[in-house]
Amino acid sequence: MKKHNFSAGPSILPDFTIKNTAEAVVNFAGTGLSVMEVSHRDKEFMAVMDQATTLFKELLDIPSGYQVVFLGGGASMQFCMVPYNLLNKKAAYLNTGTWASKAIKEAKFFGDVVEVGSSKDENYSYIPKGYTIPADADYFHITTNNTIFGTEIREDLDVNVPLVADMSSDIFSRPIDVSKYGIIYGGAQKNLAPSGVAFAIVKEDILGKTDRPIPTMLNYKTHIDNDSMFNTPPVLPVFSALQTLIWLKDQGGVAAMEKRNIRKANMLYSEIERNKLFKATVKHEEDRSVMNICFVMNEEYKELETAFREYAISLG
Amino acid sequence: MKKHNFSAGPSILPDFTIKNTAEAVVNFAGTGLSVMEVSHRDKEFMAVMDQATTLFKELLDIPSGYQVVFLGGGASMQFCMVPYNLLNKKAAYLNTGTWASKAIKEAKFFGDVVEVGSSKDENYSYIPKGYTIPADADYFHITTNNTIFGTEIREDLDVNVPLVADMSSDIFSRPIDVSKYGIIYGGAQKNLAPSGVAFAIVKEDILGKTDRPIPTMLNYKTHIDNDSMFNTPPVLPVFSALQTLIWLKDQGGVAAMEKRNIRKANMLYSEIERNKLFKATVKHEEDRSVMNICFVMNEEYKELETAFREYAISLG
Ligand SMILES: Cc1ncc(COP(=O)(O)O)c(C=O)c1O
Ligand SMILES: Cc1ncc(COP(=O)(O)O)c(C=O)c1O
Ligand SMILES: [Mg+2]
Ligand SMILES: [Mg+2]
Ligand SMILES: [Mg+2]
Ligand SMILES: [Mg+2]
Numbered sequence: 001m002k003k004h005n006f007s008a009g010p011s012i013l014p015d016f017t018i019k020n021t022a023e024a025v026v027n028f029a030g031t032g033l034s035v036m037e038v039s040h041r042d043k044e045f046m047a048v049m050d051q052a053t054t055l056f057k058e059l060l061d062i063p064s065g066y067q068v069v070f071l072g073g074g075a076s077m078q079f080c081m082v083p084y085n086l087l088n089k090k091a092a093y094l095n096t097g098t099w100a101s102k103a104i105k106e107a108k109f110f111g112d113v114v115e116v117g118s119s120k121d122e123n124y125s126y127i128p129k130g131y132t133i134p135a136d137a138d139y140f141h142i143t144t145n146n147t148i149f150g151t152e153i154r155e156d157l158d159v160n161v162p163l164v165a166d167m168s169s170d171i172f173s174r175p176i177d178v179s180k181y182g183i184i185y186g187g188a189q190k191n192l193a194p195s196g197v198a199f200a201i202v203k204e205d206i207l208g209k210t211d212r213p214i215p216t217m218l219n220y221k222t223h224i225d226n227d228s229m230f231n232t233p234p235v236l237p238v239f240s241a242l243q244t245l246i247w248l249k250d251q252g253g254v255a256a257m258e259k260r261n262i263r264k265a266n267m268l269y270s271e272i273e274r275n276k277l278f279k280a281t282v283k284h285e286e287d288r289s290v291m292n293i294c295f296v297m298n299e300e301y302k303e304l305e306t307a308f309r310e311y312a313i314s315l316g
Numbered sequence: 317m318k319k320h321n322f323s324a325g326p327s328i329l330p331d332f333t334i335k336n337t338a339e340a341v342v343n344f345a346g347t348g349l350s351v352m353e354v355s356h357r358d359k360e361f362m363a364v365m366d367q368a369t370t371l372f373k374e375l376l377d378i379p380s381g382y383q384v385v386f387l388g389g390g391a392s393m394q395f396c397m398v399p400y401n402l403l404n405k406k407a408a409y410l411n412t413g414t415w416a417s418k419a420i421k422e423a424k425f426f427g428d429v430v431e432v433g434s435s436k437d438e439n440y441s442y443i444p445k446g447y448t449i450p451a452d453a454d455y456f457h458i459t460t461n462n463t464i465f466g467t468e469i470r471e472d473l474d475v476n477v478p479l480v481a482d483m484s485s486d487i488f489s490r491p492i493d494v495s496k497y498g499i500i501y502g503g504a505q506k507n508l509a510p511s512g513v514a515f516a517i518v519k520e521d522i523l524g525k526t527d528r529p530i531p532t533m534l535n536y537k538t539h540i541d542n543d544s545m546f547n548t549p550p551v552l553p554v555f556s557a558l559q560t561l562i563w564l565k566d567q568g569g570v571a572a573m574e575k576r577n578i579r580k581a582n583m584l585y586s587e588i589e590r591n592k593l594f595k596a597t598v599k600h601e602e603d604r605s606v607m608n609i610c611f612v613m614n615e616e617y618k619e620l621e622t623a624f625r626e627y628a629i630s631l632g
Contacts, residue, residue, distance in 0.1 A: 234512030
């Protein structure tokens with residue numbers, strides 16, 4: 001049986017982002033220079049970074065006390081930056097998939113990791129519940145959308161320790177209550193920008209609580225204090241991220257995105273339910289991702305795959 | 317007195333690179349997808365990564381036993397990756413400028429640093445010589461082109477320990493004898509690509525000699541073993557880097573670049589010498605950069621600055 005996963009893999013960026021980036025590659029902000037050549041210290045790019053940060057905060061309604069930074073290295077670098085900055089003795093992790101396991105692996109370089117729950121035994125087809133987080137854990141880490149397995153935590157959890165979330169594949173897909181989180185991070189390449197830039201939303205007062213010396217580039221404080229300009233940022237990807245943020249606002253923001261995503265996901269899940277050729281891989285409805293819809297098809301109907309794929313894509 | 321530095325700051329990429337990137341932002345390799353959306357696992361991008369790596373090796377005549385990797389995070393991330401991977405007890409550094417000092421600062425997180433020579437006392441206006449490298453140093457680190465101060469080490473040094481070089485601002489400006497080095501690294505944004513990608517040329521047998529556990533993303537071996545595809549690479553910057561590499565080969569490679577750079581630098585330095593309004597800041601001729609030509613002008617001639625700038629650029 002082949003497993004299908006709609007929307008995993010390459011991101012689909014708005015035409016607005018692509019068009020404006022193509023233009024800026026030739027002539028950036030009327031400078032006559034390509035956005036590929038412009039210095040990150042030029043006022044035109046400083047304005048881009050500033051707007052991207054401001055709009056990011058506005059769209060997610062990020063409360064004061066939090067900072068947004070843009071970083072190179074991808075979400076995988078955050079797997080090690082999080083424990084580098086936060087883990088003193090012990091951290092709690094929820095193992096909901098490949099990415100969660102990779103995050104756990106990196107945390108183990110820095111201290112004890114308690115896996116408070118795991119759905120590995122059933123091929124990550126559900127989100128573990130009813131687990132207990134040790135009260136002395138430095139933080140609790142979740143992966144909200146498990147890109148490969150089609151599960152999603154769509155609720156902002158109330159927990160007893162700082163909450164850290166990898167939102168690589170569902171950031172900007174719904175409103176979030178940022179005040180429930182210590183750090184939210186992700187690669188920007190799923191919903192926001194071309195690959196090459198990651199984001200982190202950091203509650204400032206959770207930093208500075210470890211005695212471990214932190215190399216400058218791996219310290220969130222460096223990037224916060226320097227407005228993501230400590231060293232050369234990925235200029236073009238940040239420019240493109242700004243275009244998507246402008247587009248998102250114009251579409252009605254994350255609340256409108258959520259409606260759209262739920263509508264599309266419901267159409268797809270109902271067809272999967274109705275049609276006896278298909279079966280959703282995620283057991284519980286409440287665990288199903290609205291970003292990545294996973295299902296299986298019986299081998300004997302394999303020749304219908306393409307037709308179904310086209311139908312599904314036509315939904316939108 | 318205002319100090320002038322020709323060629324620092326934004327890189328100037330070939331028109332070939334800009335044109336091909338602008339096209340790929342709209343339609344990448346005939347896929348109908350933007351290079352901003354394509355998955356790094358798609359065969360078309362795998363081919364780009366493969367060609368970029370191969371051509372990088374070819375142009376610098378990199379011997380076997382060395383690997384080339386492309387990484388996010390900028391050259392500043394290499395300041396900490398180098399000691400993370402190589403520093404057991406002690407490393408030797410040459411302090412030739414701002415970037416060298418920053419590299420030294422990061423190495424101190426991992427062990428003892430012996431500053432074997434420094435030109436800080438004279439505002440980094442020369443390259444220290446006649447220093448001794450401790451025989452028990454794990455490596456010796458140099459910054460070949462000191463972007464801000466206009467000095468350059470244009471010789472491949474013979475040293476008694478593995479040699480590590482930051483070549484951010486002079487890579488591909490001359491042929492290098494790679495066999496003299498353990499690691500050569502740099503940000504690609506000065507000569508090769510838009511910001512967002514760094515490169516490292518790593519001699520494989522200098523790795524694996526420290527007992528320190530290395531987080532996966534900070535371990536050179538990870539990126540070597542996965543052909544720079546362990547996680548999502550900066551797809552567009554790597555595509556652009558390939559365009560510049562193709563262009564460089566077409567221009568006659570690094571030997572032709574060196575001739576061109578020397579010719580341009582000589583014209584500029586002779587004018588500075590001849591003209592009594594100007595004075596080069598780098599004392600010794602052999603220390604002068606062919607990439608960043610630094611000079612000062614007396615305050616009373618300040619109104620001539622623009623005219624001179626235009627003349628200099630016209631040489632370029
Ligand atoms: C949920 C999640 N986390 C982390 C990653 C890794 O991101 P990167 O490739 O930017 O390191 C991905 C990539 O697809 C992902 O989907
Ligand atoms: C010689 C040298 N090293 C390191 C850097 C830092 O590079 P990055 O901004 O990519 O971290 C620069 C940047 O200009 C440089 O010129
Ligand atoms: Mg997963
Ligand atoms: Mg069904
Ligand atoms: Mg310098
Ligand atoms: Mg003179």
